[in-house]
Structure formats: C-alpha cells, structure tokens
Amino acid sequence: MTGKSLSEHIGDLGHRLAIEAHAAWLAARDPRVPWPARLLAIAVAAYALSPIDLIPDFIPVLGWLDDLLIVPLGLWVVRRLIPDPLWTELHAAAETASERPSSRAGLAFILLLWAMLLYLGYWAVRTSPWH
Known part of the structure; x- marks a missing residue:
C-alpha cells in the first residue's frame, strides 16, 4: 500500500487553503458578490495571505491554532455567503492561477x-x- 505521508497531507491541505484564500480574494473584488461577503472575504484573504498573525507562529501550538481555526472558519463563512455558481467560477479561476508560475x-x-x-x-x- 502506497499512501501519502503526513507531510504530504499537510502540504495538500495548505495548497487547498491557499486556493480557497485566493478565491476569497477574487470574491472580494467581484461586484457580483454581496457586499457583506466581500467585506468578510477581504478580511479573511488579507489575514490568510499576510505574514502577520494574531498569535505569532513561534509560540508553540497556539501560534498554529489561529491559522488552523480562524482561516478555515472564515473561508467557510465566506463560502456560505456566496451563491454556488459564482463560487464555482471564482474557485476555478483561483485553481487556474495556482498553476501559473509565481x-x-x-x-x-x-x-x-x-x-x-x-x-x-x-x-x-x-x-x-x-x-
């Protein structure tokens, strides 16, 4: 049986969160998205993509809890505020952008x-x- 290692699973999760955060950023800039969702999307994407955290990452366990709780919870709420067809379009655009070189x-x-x-x-x- 050839399964993924824990580090590969964590890397996949990080990649998925990055795509979701990018989709939230695209949603924040899209005029078709309702304004409450746009405001929350700006806040979540800025927090997710910013190197500055509420709790610094060098603090053991607590430093990662904010990244593991705040970002996914915020992305979940943003996702719930945006209509499904529009979210699918924004998510596809974010996935396409992730495949391009940085x-x-x-x-x-x-x-x-x-x-x-x-x-x-x-x-x-x-x-x-x-x-």
Whole structure:
C-alpha cells in the first residue's frame, strides 16, 4: 500500500487553503458578490495571505491554532455567503492561477513595500518629539 505521508497531507491541505484564500480574494473584488461577503472575504484573504498573525507562529501550538481555526472558519463563512455558481467560477479561476508560475518581481515588490513601511515607522518614531 502506497499512501501519502503526513507531510504530504499537510502540504495538500495548505495548497487547498491557499486556493480557497485566493478565491476569497477574487470574491472580494467581484461586484457580483454581496457586499457583506466581500467585506468578510477581504478580511479573511488579507489575514490568510499576510505574514502577520494574531498569535505569532513561534509560540508553540497556539501560534498554529489561529491559522488552523480562524482561516478555515472564515473561508467557510465566506463560502456560505456566496451563491454556488459564482463560487464555482471564482474557485476555478483561483485553481487556474495556482498553476501559473509565481512572479519573483512581485515578491520583490511586496518585500520592498514592507521594508519601506517598516523604515517609515522607524523614521516616524526616531523623529517624533516624544522620543
């Protein structure tokens, strides 16, 4: 019997969650989606795709619980608020996008943007009259 290892199952789950989060992001930008679903989709997709968590991942067990509970629960609620045919279309678009190669230029841009925001925060603190 040749089954998948635990790490392969976890990798598959992560891939499925990434596709669902991308579908939620597409839903947030689609005018056919009801506005409550769009607002929740923005929040869930931003949280799922952001490197910043409510509970940092380096805290044992608790750091992963937010990713294992908040993201799937939020995606489930978003999914329930969107009509089935529309969700199927958005999910197919997200799956198609996941098969394309990722953009290293886009990654570099996002990292540069984060670095600029961090520097701006540092500069604001250093030059504030209260420092």
